[in-house]
Amino acid sequence: MKSVFSLTLLLFTLLALPYAVLAQSNSEDKGSLKSGTIDSQFDYIYSVSNNYQEYKVVKRTNLDQLKSNMLDSMRTMRQEVADLKGLIASQKDSIASLNNSLVTAETEKQEAIDQKDNFTFLGMGVHKAVYSSFMWILVAALAVALAFFSFQYFSSFKKINKARKDLAEVQEEFDNHRKNMLDRERKLKRELVDAQLGR
Numbered sequence: 001m002k003s004v005f006s007l008t009l010l011l012f013t014l015l016a017l018p019y020a021v022l023a024q025s026n027s028e029d030k031g032s033l034k035s036g037t038i039d040s041q042f043d044y045i046y047s048v049s050n051n052y053q054e055y056k057v058v059k060r061t062n063l064d065q066l067k068s069n070m071l072d073s074m075r076t077m078r079q080e081v082a083d084l085k086g087l088i089a090s091q092k093d094s095i096a097s098l099n100n101s102l103v104t105a106e107t108e109k110q111e112a113i114d115q116k117d118n119f120t121f122l123g124m125g126v127h128k129a130v131y132s133s134f135m136w137i138l139v140a141a142l143a144v145a146l147a148f149f150s151f152q153y154f155s156s157f158k159k160i161n162k163a164r165k166d167l168a169e170v171q172e173e174f175d176n177h178r179k180n181m182l183d184r185e186r187k188l189k190r191e192l193v194d195a196q197l198g199r
Contacts, residue, residue, distance in 0.1 A: 041066055
């Protein structure tokens with residue numbers, strides 16, 4: 001009997017330890033089994049129990065009431081643990097959902113940046129930096145071509161002006177030479193006519 005009682009008391013003490021950690025520290029009525037912490041209820045049972053040699057004799061009703069209180073406390077703690085597990089699971093779901101939203105938002109942001117930096121040109125996707133470089137190279141090539149053709153044009157223009165001048169000079173010389181030839185031809189014809197008449 002003594003060993004059963006000792007084991008029962010030890011069992012209840014071990015069962016009460018988790019509740020003592022989680023139970024409220026303030027209790028209005030520490031002197032009963034109807035309210036207060038498990039620790040205070042054990043103190044109450046200890047104080048109202050009778051002594052028998054080195055053991056305490058506990059009333060069965062007090063022991064049943066303490067057992068009922070402990071089972072209620074354990075049920076409450078289990079319910080709290082289940083609620084906390086449910087809360088943790090819902091928070092994990094929320095975190096997973098937020099992570100998915102973050103990944104989606106990051107992907108959309110990257111796509112928006114890519115769309116901002118890229119556009120289609122002749123059916124091909126072109127990055128703006130590449131397009132800008134290509135356009136500046138094209139502008140530079142056109143500027144070089146314009147400079148080259150302008151130089152060729154002005155060089156040819158000078159040659160044409162020189163050729164016109166040379167042509168005008170040759171034409172003038174030719175006109176003078178023809179005029180001289182006509183004058184000489186007339187003179188020779190007159191001399192010939194004079195020579196034929198003078199016979």
